Amino acid sequence: MATTRREFVRNMSLASAGVLAGMASAEAGGLAGAGSLAGAPGAAGLAVGAGLAGEAGLAGEAGRSVRLGIIGVGFRGESHLALALRRPDVDVVAICDVDDQMLDRAKGILQKSGKAMPKIFTGSPYAYRDLLALKDLDGVIIATPWEWHSPMILDALAAGIKYVGTEVILGITLQEHWDVVDAAEKNQAHVMMLENVCYRRDVMAALNMVRQGLFGELLHLQGGYQHDLRGVKFNDGKPPYDKGVEFGEKAFSEARWRTNHSVHRNGDLYPTHGVGPLAMMADINRGNRFLSLSSFATKTRGLHNYIVKNGGEHHPNAAVRFRLGDIVTTHLHCANGETVLLQHDTNNPRPYSLGFRVQGTNGLWMDVANSVYVDGVSKPDEWDPAAGWFAKYDHPLWQKYSKDAEGAGHGGMDWFVLNAFVESIKRGVSTPQDVYDAATWSAISPLSEISVEGGGRPVDFPDFTRGQWMYRKNDFALGDDF
Amino acid sequence: MATTRREFVRNMSLASAGVLAGMASAEAGGLAGAGSLAGAPGAAGLAVGAGLAGEAGLAGEAGRSVRLGIIGVGFRGESHLALALRRPDVDVVAICDVDDQMLDRAKGILQKSGKAMPKIFTGSPYAYRDLLALKDLDGVIIATPWEWHSPMILDALAAGIKYVGTEVILGITLQEHWDVVDAAEKNQAHVMMLENVCYRRDVMAALNMVRQGLFGELLHLQGGYQHDLRGVKFNDGKPPYDKGVEFGEKAFSEARWRTNHSVHRNGDLYPTHGVGPLAMMADINRGNRFLSLSSFATKTRGLHNYIVKNGGEHHPNAAVRFRLGDIVTTHLHCANGETVLLQHDTNNPRPYSLGFRVQGTNGLWMDVANSVYVDGVSKPDEWDPAAGWFAKYDHPLWQKYSKDAEGAGHGGMDWFVLNAFVESIKRGVSTPQDVYDAATWSAISPLSEISVEGGGRPVDFPDFTRGQWMYRKNDFALGDDF
Numbered sequence: 018m019a020t021t022r023r024e025f026v027r028n029m030s031l032a033s034a035g036v037l038a039g040m041a042s043a044e045a046g047g048l049a050g051a052g053s054l055a056g057a058p059g060a061a062g063l064a065v066g067a068g069l070a071g072e073a074g075l076a077g078e079a080g081r082s083v084r085l086g087i088i089g090v091g092f093r094g095e096s097h098l099a100l101a102l103r104r105p106d107v108d109v110v111a112i113c114d115v116d117d118q119m120l121d122r123a124k125g126i127l128q129k130s131g132k133a134m135p136k137i138f139t140g141s142p143y144a145y146r147d148l149l150a151l152k153d154l155d156g157v158i159i160a161t162p163w164e165w166h167s168p169m170i171l172d173a174l175a176a177g178i179k180y181v182g183t184e185v186i187l188g189i190t191l192q193e194h195w196d197v198v199d200a201a202e203k204n205q206a207h208v209m210m211l212e213n214v215c216y217r218r219d220v221m222a223a224l225n226m227v228r229q230g231l232f233g234e235l236l237h238l239q240g241g242y243q244h245d246l247r248g249v250k251f252n253d254g255k256p257p258y259d260k261g262v263e264f265g266e267k268a269f270s271e272a273r274w275r276t277n278h279s280v281h282r283n284g285d286l287y288p289t290h291g292v293g294p295l296a297m298m299a300d301i302n303r304g305n306r307f308l309s310l311s312s313f314a315t316k317t318r319g320l321h322n323y324i325v326k327n328g329g330e331h332h333p334n335a336a337v338r339f340r341l342g343d344i345v346t347t348h349l350h351c352a353n354g355e356t357v358l359l360q361h362d363t364n365n366p367r368p369y370s371l372g373f374r375v376q377g378t379n380g381l382w383m384d385v386a387n388s389v390y391v392d393g394v395s396k397p398d399e400w401d402p403a404a405g406w407f408a409k410y411d412h413p414l415w416q417k418y419s420k421d422a423e424g425a426g427h428g429g430m431d432w433f434v435l436n437a438f439v440e441s442i443k444r445g446v447s448t449p450q451d452v453y454d455a456a457t458w459s460a461i462s463p464l465s466e467i468s469v470e471g472g473g474r475p476v477d478f479p480d481f482t483r484g485q486w487m488y489r490k491n492d493f494a495l496g497d498d499f
Numbered sequence: 500m501a502t503t504r505r506e507f508v509r510n511m512s513l514a515s516a517g518v519l520a521g522m523a524s525a526e527a528g529g530l531a532g533a534g535s536l537a538g539a540p541g542a543a544g545l546a547v548g549a550g551l552a553g554e555a556g557l558a559g560e561a562g563r564s565v566r567l568g569i570i571g572v573g574f575r576g577e578s579h580l581a582l583a584l585r586r587p588d589v590d591v592v593a594i595c596d597v598d599d600q601m602l603d604r605a606k607g608i609l610q611k612s613g614k615a616m617p618k619i620f621t622g623s624p625y626a627y628r629d630l631l632a633l634k635d636l637d638g639v640i641i642a643t644p645w646e647w648h649s650p651m652i653l654d655a656l657a658a659g660i661k662y663v664g665t666e667v668i669l670g671i672t673l674q675e676h677w678d679v680v681d682a683a684e685k686n687q688a689h690v691m692m693l694e695n696v697c698y699r700r701d702v703m704a705a706l707n708m709v710r711q712g713l714f715g716e717l718l719h720l721q722g723g724y725q726h727d728l729r730g731v732k733f734n735d736g737k738p739p740y741d742k743g744v745e746f747g748e749k750a751f752s753e754a755r756w757r758t759n760h761s762v763h764r765n766g767d768l769y770p771t772h773g774v775g776p777l778a779m780m781a782d783i784n785r786g787n788r789f790l791s792l793s794s795f796a797t798k799t800r801g802l803h804n805y806i807v808k809n810g811g812e813h814h815p816n817a818a819v820r821f822r823l824g825d826i827v828t829t830h831l832h833c834a835n836g837e838t839v840l841l842q843h844d845t846n847n848p849r850p851y852s853l854g855f856r857v858q859g860t861n862g863l864w865m866d867v868a869n870s871v872y873v874d875g876v877s878k879p880d881e882w883d884p885a886a887g888w889f890a891k892y893d894h895p896l897w898q899k900y901s902k903d904a905e906g907a908g909h910g911g912m913d914w915f916v917l918n919a920f921v922e923s924i925k926r927g928v929s930t931p932q933d934v935y936d937a938a939t940w941s942a943i944s945p946l947s948e949i950s951v952e953g954g955g956r957p958v959d960f961p962d963f964t965r966g967q968w969m970y971r972k973n974d975f976a977l978g979d980d981f
Contacts, residue, residue: 236797236847237826245880311793311955315718316836318860344719344858346830346840348955354798358828365718365860366874368882376826378800378847386868392848398727400850473793473830475955 075155075443083442086111086135086157088145088169090123093184094160096426097211098123100435101158102130107439113138113148145169149176155442156180158211162274167193170208174200180448181208182438185289187459191479194456194463198481201452209438209448210455212293213426214371216433218419219403220294221412221494223375223382227298229410231391233379235299240291241360241372247323250276250363251334262328276320279341283314284466285361286341289458291371292349292359293450298375299355302453303491307357307478308350312465314342319364339364347465349478352486359461382406413497440499449493456481557637557925565924568593568617568639570627570651572605573752575666576642578908579693580605582917583640584612589921595620595630627651631658637924638662640693644756649675652690656682662930663690664920667771669941673961676938676945680963683934691920691930692937694775695908696853698915700901701885702776703894703976705857705864709780711892713873715861717781722773723842725852729805732758732845733816744810758802761823765796766948767843768823771940773853774831775932777839780857784935785973787835789960794947796824801846821846829947831960834968841943864888895979922981931975938963 075081085101087094090112101107109127112135114120120139127134136151138144149157149172157178159169167188173181174197187210188194201208214220226232252272253261261268264276278286299305317339324334343364349357360372373384380391388400395401414433415422421436422429441448460479468476480486557563567583569576572594583589591609594617596602602621609616618633620626631639631654639660641651649670655663656679669692670676683690696702708714734754735743743750746758760768781787799821806816825846831839842854855866862873870882877883896915897904903918904911923930942961950958962968 233847234800236800237828237844309954311795311830313793313830313832313838315838318716318718322860343860344838346719346838348793348795348828348830350795350955356795356797356826356828362719362858365715365858366872367858367863368872368880376844376847376849378804378825381849383867385865385870388867390848390850398850472791473832473957 075445082106082108083439084108084110084153084155085439086113086148086151086154087160088113088148088157089160089165089184090114091116091119091160094158095119095123095126096431097158097160097435099126100425100432101439102126102132104439106443108133109135110153111136111138111148111151113145115139115142115144146172146176149173149178154178156182156438158438159183163278164189164274167197170197171200174204174206174208177204179204179206180438180442181206182211182435182448183208183455185210185212185459186287186462187455189463191460191463194460194481195479198452198456207441207448208452208455209441209450210289210459211434211438212289212450212454212458213430213434214290215294215297215450215493216414216430216437217294217428218411218415218430219384219407220373221415222407222410223373224294224298224494225410225412226382226406227375227377231379231406231410232375232377232381233392235355235375235377237356237358237374237376238295238299239358239360239372239374240295241358241362242285242287242290243360243362243367243370243372245366245369246363247319247365250279250320251323251327262324262332262334264334279320279339279364280337281340282462282466283317283340283342283345283469284312284462284464285345285347285359286462287361287363288347288359288461288465291373292357292458292461293454294373295357295375296454296458297450297491297493299351299353299357300491301351302457302482302486303489304486305351305353305355306480306482306486307457308352309475310347310349310461310464310468310478311473311475312345312347312468313473314345314469317342317364319343323364342469345465345469347461347468349461350475412494414494414499417497437499449499453481453485557927564588564590565921566590566592566635566637567921568595568630568633568636569642570595570630570639571642571647571666572596573598573601573642576640577601577605577608578913579640579642579917581608582907582914583921584608584614586921588925590615591617592635593618593620593630593633595627597621597624597626628654628658631655631660636660638664638920640920641665645760646671646756649679652679653682656686656688656690659686661686661688662920662924663688664693664917664930665690665937667692667694667941668769668944669937671945673942673945676942676963677961680934680938689923689930690934690937691923691932692771692941693916693920694771694932694936694940695912695916696772697776697779697932697975698896698912698919699776699910700893700897700912701866701889702855703897704889704892705855706776706780706976707892707894708864708888709857709859713861713888713892714857714859714863715874717837717857717859719838719840719856719858720777720781721840721842721854721856722777723840723844723854724767724769724772725842725844725849725854727848727851728845729801729847732761732802733805733809744806744814744816746816761802761821761846762819763822764944764948765799765822765824765827765951766794766944766946767827767829767841768944769843769845770829770841770943770947773841773855774839774940774943775936776855777857778936778940779932779973779975781833781835781837781839782973783833784939784964784968785971785975786968787833787837788962788964788968789839789939790832790834791957792829792831792943792946792950792960793955793957794827794829794950795955796828796951797826799824799846801825805846824951827947827951829943829950831943832957894976896976896981899979919981931981935963935967 138148163186166183248259249271251262254269264272320339345361347359370385375382382389387403389403389406422432425432437449464476620630645668648665730741731753733744736751746754802821827843829841852867857864864871869885871885871888904914907914919931946958
């Protein structure tokens, strides 16, 4: 483990830049989820609801700003940095990266903002631990390669940080997901995975329609990550993307680390953008839960084809045998009888689509067709354009904050997910998407690997809430607060 | 078994009308599939290819018409009858039904056609056996309730009929599928399931694009049967549909027999319209095969809701516990590494859609969005309207026969499937979709029931070709012949 991580670290200067660079074209970030974890009387877990035990947010220091540290200021962390600097209620007091180029970019952004220059930590892959040792941090944001998320979260919790916001993918192995849940409970701290798609405007309108009963009782949900990432998984060692067929040490950015997952793993490697919004609609961990999972993978062709086409059949990478099936489909059974279908499709040419389908006893939304059908309102057997419905059921958060979100990444949804994290800190309350959501959504990756390996056999889904899902209420984005 | 069938038969006068009446609003019928079953040297199976052993079609009697019998002249069989009567190369020499009303309608159609009145068999549920005893039949068409298909096919084969065309759903149990395959081989006779959707114009254009390599190597296919059948599964004992909440003895038409499957069975009850076209694209039974199947069912709500809404919560049928999950999703693994996803969704309000998705290494078609993407031709990351592509790649059969198909059921595709059956008889060759296709597509129902019952566990898919799939060539609709 140590060796692997050390080797990995050698390439971090570009890698940490890469995680952001590549993510600029992918979406990443966070939802906001289950606020009040009331729980059963005397139950274990996070004893939160209206703030951490013994905490009352910043209430005792009215007017003071939230003090944030940011670990990883590559292109994705840089985006969080820029949004944080736009806020009068946030002071970025520390940043950390191992890449000088990205640190220079961050300094430039900071100077332009007119805000005070934060403490800067660098020089070692573990410099972030010095950042975590600062005594005045209200929270940290982690925007580094997937492998680094859970070690950094665990270190942050051990250091006493009470609010940790991490980019999507909580951990690689199932055990890492449990470790983070255990540590959050032990330290009574909040871990929010910054799943931004829960805040996509049409997704929130659909959530609004679900809650107002337009679709009836939910039956079946679909989503996924259908995004041609070939130009992200390979490059020639320099930006921009879409050029070159290198990955690993010779590559720049995400290709430096992310592609290696396609070499070695077969499963849904990136489930959270699809499942997060659906989980909120279906009250997962809040009166409902995933019971089991089955995954199915096609053969793998796309990445090899791309290398041959762009690098020739004699390029050394043409000999690499990728394990990741080109299209991986995952099924989830829910305790309340719904089914959820996710698709991971990143290796071949295709238009971008998260492929949402939200269907109940009274109608459905089909994302790919921008169509909605509501029984009794839509003409029989005819689709309505979704736009009219979504304008009518625009979520109160978007009605209130669309101007604030203007210019923020991924159509504005990045603003909302950071806002949710910051507002939770200010009030000393649970983040709207919490550690149980993070673990549940992200654990789909290792579970799907097990199922694919077993020819699609059903795998039991762990209950990270340890039974609290029966008591927890869904208060994600109930109003126009945050 | 005998008792059950006898009880069933008591209700046949309406039921046989019903199978057709209901199917007039659903599609049903047949593809046309694998012509030459060359096979391995010395292999068992159907020793066909260019006609049955010892047969040469009607070649020896040039100019004579094909002599057809039709068992079941309810609304579906009536449609086949009307199409057959339009053809100068067909004589309908016998019809059979137990329902006087439907026989009267058939006689009216026959009189208007100016053709000779066929022999009429009626008066008993087993009157069809007298029809089968006729010595001059070139083929029979069966359009009766699902439960009657395999017994009637087996009787037809035993009677020496060499061409049997059956409406979709070959059998209920897995064993029935094997029985039909065994009997077809033993009698060296052809059983064609009249799966019409393989002849849908856009589906054939997509097949054409697949064969011309536009989508690259196939990876993932989707289809299904997404059709609100509530108004078909229930009525008030009289036509028209969409009125009343009765099924079984008090109901008319399909509600009399089809709904009972929703009471007792949980699985994909109607897979062939979705899987047939996909199987032809993926060369199933012709160089490829299904290896395993997994199915997942949602809770069941729609049919109960419909009864309560239209009949009140105190209606006796409000107490019926339906087993059929409202949405059943099925996954198939293929020997060549593709995945196939099917969805059965018939119990709730929704627009009709067979939901085709045909995706390869170079692009895809999404039926629900009427969209196509072809790498290198479509603008990057943008869907094209499917219409332009499908006009350009219109299948030769449609180019040649679209005028002949005008006015035929289901947008003309019914003409093509009957034409394929008749032309096969005339030439003494294999039907383009054969008994192995029929068994493979229809067996998805009993297999999916096993998987659903096992919580989605993978079920091995039988190889009805007994290894011949490795040798058989796909010659379905290769040109503009039939």
